[in-house]
Amino acid sequence: MIIAVDAMGGDHGASAVCPGAIEACRTNPGLEIALIGDKAVIAPYLDKADAGVQRRITVVHTDEMVDPDEPPTKAIRSKKHSSMRMAMEMVRSGEAQGCVSSGSTGAIVAGGVLVVGRLKGIERPGLGILLPTKKPVFLLDAGATVRCKPLNLVQFALMGSIYMKDVEKLTPTPRVCLLSNGSEEIKGDDVIVEARERLRQTDAINFGGYVEANRVPQGDADVVVCDGFSGNVMLKSFEGLIKFCKGLVMDTIHESLLAKAGAALLYPSMKKLAARVDYNKYGGSALMGVNGAVVKAHGRSKAPAIANAIGVAAGFVERGALERIKTDIAEELVRSGSGTTLR
Amino acid sequence: MIIAVDAMGGDHGASAVCPGAIEACRTNPGLEIALIGDKAVIAPYLDKADAGVQRRITVVHTDEMVDPDEPPTKAIRSKKHSSMRMAMEMVRSGEAQGCVSSGSTGAIVAGGVLVVGRLKGIERPGLGILLPTKKPVFLLDAGATVRCKPLNLVQFALMGSIYMKDVEKLTPTPRVCLLSNGSEEIKGDDVIVEARERLRQTDAINFGGYVEANRVPQGDADVVVCDGFSGNVMLKSFEGLIKFCKGLVMDTIHESLLAKAGAALLYPSMKKLAARVDYNKYGGSALMGVNGAVVKAHGRSKAPAIANAIGVAAGFVERGALERIKTDIAEELVRSGSGTTLR
Numbered sequence: 001m002i003i004a005v006d007a008m009g010g011d012h013g014a015s016a017v018c019p020g021a022i023e024a025c026r027t028n029p030g031l032e033i034a035l036i037g038d039k040a041v042i043a044p045y046l047d048k049a050d051a052g053v054q055r056r057i058t059v060v061h062t063d064e065m066v067d068p069d070e071p072p073t074k075a076i077r078s079k080k081h082s083s084m085r086m087a088m089e090m091v092r093s094g095e096a097q098g099c100v101s102s103g104s105t106g107a108i109v110a111g112g113v114l115v116v117g118r119l120k121g122i123e124r125p126g127l128g129i130l131l132p133t134k135k136p137v138f139l140l141d142a143g144a145t146v147r148c149k150p151l152n153l154v155q156f157a158l159m160g161s162i163y164m165k166d167v168e169k170l171t172p173t174p175r176v177c178l179l180s181n182g183s184e185e186i187k188g189d190d191v192i193v194e195a196r197e198r199l200r201q202t203d204a205i206n207f208g209g210y211v212e213a214n215r216v217p218q219g220d221a222d223v224v225v226c227d228g229f230s231g232n233v234m235l236k237s238f239e240g241l242i243k244f245c246k247g248l249v250m251d252t253i254h255e256s257l258l259a260k261a262g263a264a265l266l267y268p269s270m271k272k273l274a275a276r277v278d279y280n281k282y283g284g285s286a287l288m289g290v291n292g293a294v295v296k297a298h299g300r301s302k303a304p305a306i307a308n309a310i311g312v313a314a315g316f317v318e319r320g321a322l323e324r325i326k327t328d329i330a331e332e333l334v335r336s337g338s339g340t341t342l343r
Numbered sequence: 344m345i346i347a348v349d350a351m352g353g354d355h356g357a358s359a360v361c362p363g364a365i366e367a368c369r370t371n372p373g374l375e376i377a378l379i380g381d382k383a384v385i386a387p388y389l390d391k392a393d394a395g396v397q398r399r400i401t402v403v404h405t406d407e408m409v410d411p412d413e414p415p416t417k418a419i420r421s422k423k424h425s426s427m428r429m430a431m432e433m434v435r436s437g438e439a440q441g442c443v444s445s446g447s448t449g450a451i452v453a454g455g456v457l458v459v460g461r462l463k464g465i466e467r468p469g470l471g472i473l474l475p476t477k478k479p480v481f482l483l484d485a486g487a488t489v490r491c492k493p494l495n496l497v498q499f500a501l502m503g504s505i506y507m508k509d510v511e512k513l514t515p516t517p518r519v520c521l522l523s524n525g526s527e528e529i530k531g532d533d534v535i536v537e538a539r540e541r542l543r544q545t546d547a548i549n550f551g552g553y554v555e556a557n558r559v560p561q562g563d564a565d566v567v568v569c570d571g572f573s574g575n576v577m578l579k580s581f582e583g584l585i586k587f588c589k590g591l592v593m594d595t596i597h598e599s600l601l602a603k604a605g606a607a608l609l610y611p612s613m614k615k616l617a618a619r620v621d622y623n624k625y626g627g628s629a630l631m632g633v634n635g636a637v638v639k640a641h642g643r644s645k646a647p648a649i650a651n652a653i654g655v656a657a658g659f660v661e662r663g664a665l666e667r668i669k670t671d672i673a674e675e676l677v678r679s680g681s682g683t684t685l686r
Binding site for chain 2 (some may be wrong): 068069134143216229233237247268272273
């Protein structure tokens with residue numbers, strides 16, 4: 001299996017992506033990587049890898065890249081030799097089975113739609129991410145389709161349900177909930193209310209109604225469906241609060257000698273705990289609804305998060321996620337009348 | 344000063360509100376409370392209070408209440424003797440200087456608009472809440488106006504700025520940011536983009552552009568402006584994650600003897616820390632943009648959170664928040680052309 005990796009994206013560019021790619025190859029002996037970016041920048045990182053890993057990494061040279069501030073669609077259309085677009089072209093042509101980028105979300109979504117292409121019947125893609133909550137929760141959309149129509153939310157619900165059931169195989173009947181501003185029926189806006197009514201009539205979905213954000217970490221739903229704006233707010237709220245709490249804990253520990261002694265004894269346990277909620281560990285979100293394994297890594301990804309995102313892409317391919325979604329979605333869209341052509 | 348308190352609202356009703364009201368009177372000797380609800384239910388709680396506190400609490404009997412599942416506007420219109428509406432009527436008539444309810448957000452907002460009345464020029468109210476972040480952040484709207492027009496966001500920004508500058512007096516030039524799904528200009532939806540352009544042209548505001556949710560706990564902005572849906576998602580995400588992390592910490596501590604010993608030494612410091620992030624401590628949000636001190640307590644409020652919310656209402660009155668907002672807002676709405684009459 002070959003995964004194409006955009007070596008130039010994200011806040012740390014090649015300095016994070018190259019070590020991340022090496023790490024991913026080290027832990028997955030069946031993996032080959034096409035690293036796309038500036039050969040001169042990439043080469044020094046590869047020199048440090050074992051020969052066995054080096055053999056499995058091919059560098060595809062380009063010095064063009066998508067800038068995070070560029071209008072995404074324009075960037076993907078005009079920059080035909082950008083590292084991100086070239087990674088996606090490899091997926092389209094079949095040279096690679098999946099691709100990973102830590103570049104701008106907008107450009108990845110535009111590339112997913114324009115280069116890799118949408119799945120038949122799916123109107124807009126959604127970024128799906130498995131959260132390390134009490135019980136794993138699949139959040140969809142984490143930021144691809146900023147504002148949604150009811151149809152988009154229904155399609156996210158179908159894709160999320162199939163993913164948890166047939167790909168992650170975490171539960172045979174995933175409980176799918178719509179994120180809302182309260183659990184009561186009177187909550188939500190017009191889009192959410194209409195999506196709720198349509199989901200109620202969708203037999204293939206075990207629909208659990210609304211979920212409020214405070215219940216998400218408790219695992220009240222297996223799949224949480226929302227528009228990309230709300231998904232971003234929730235995900236980033238979690239991330240920011242974990243960082244804030246870590247800071248508070250460190251400050252508290254340094255306040256007294258007693259606390260320092262206590263912290264020393266707790267250190268091994270707390271290190272494990274910190275790893276449990278480290279966003280580096282859930283660094284990869286899959287672009288659901290496009291015709292290939294397209295994975296977005298966090299913009300601030302360092303090497304471990306990149307390695308994890310490559311792992312997400314490899315897992316997506318190994319488990320035949322695309323085929324499951326293609327087959328099941330096609331059936332469901334026809335059965336439920338939720339395909340774009342059936343609106 | 345008299346604060347009217349809806350004794351029947353929230354998940355715990357009188358069993359939380361009555362002890363909370365007693366606690367508020369105990370800590371604020373200048374405070375009088377009108378407790379509105381079922382006399383027979385309230386009386387046993389009051390019997391437990393000191394004579395000095397009892398003298399300052401008047402019970403206003405009613406056995407009607409707003410149900411959390413009722414359509415808010417209808418409930419406020421039809422239930423003229425509901426505890427929530429009666430509390431608001433007391434503010435309108437001047438019998439009370441402020442009111443507090445832990446009832447449904449929708450009904451409090453409807454009551455604020457229909458009973459207490461909007462401030463001149465303000466189109467929609469917003470719930471403002473001071474978050475216990477690194478540096479206090481005033482979040483507005485925490486859930487009153489689910490979806491907003493650009494005008495609403497601009498008015499929230501003006502009210503939030505005035506509140507932080509002239510009421511909380513935390514900074515002379517509060518940095519006001521719009522919550523968005525990224526910090527780059529290409530982010531946001533049409534409403535947010537238009538609000539951004541209008542805020543840029545508003546001299547009275549120290550506008551800091553977009554803020555992403557992960558930067559909010561770090562205090563990157565003094566005032567965070569968003570629609571009520573996003574505000575709810577952010578606030579509830581924080582709340583849910585804190586609960587989740589506390590659970591993880593407890594589980595971790597019980598995993599080993601070493602960790603238990605460490606936790607025992609850390610206990611005093613961690614207790615302080617837990618209090619720091621306890622939502623009971625920031626239980627009150629003020630309905631900004633209505634003609635009175637209307638404070639919403641969290642639906643799950645227990646006595647300390649109710650006492651805190653009453654404290655928020657008392658502080659709002661003592662510091663002349665309403666007058667500051669009225670005067671400054673009137674000036675600003677005219678100057679910036681952001682009043683409803685000037686659209």
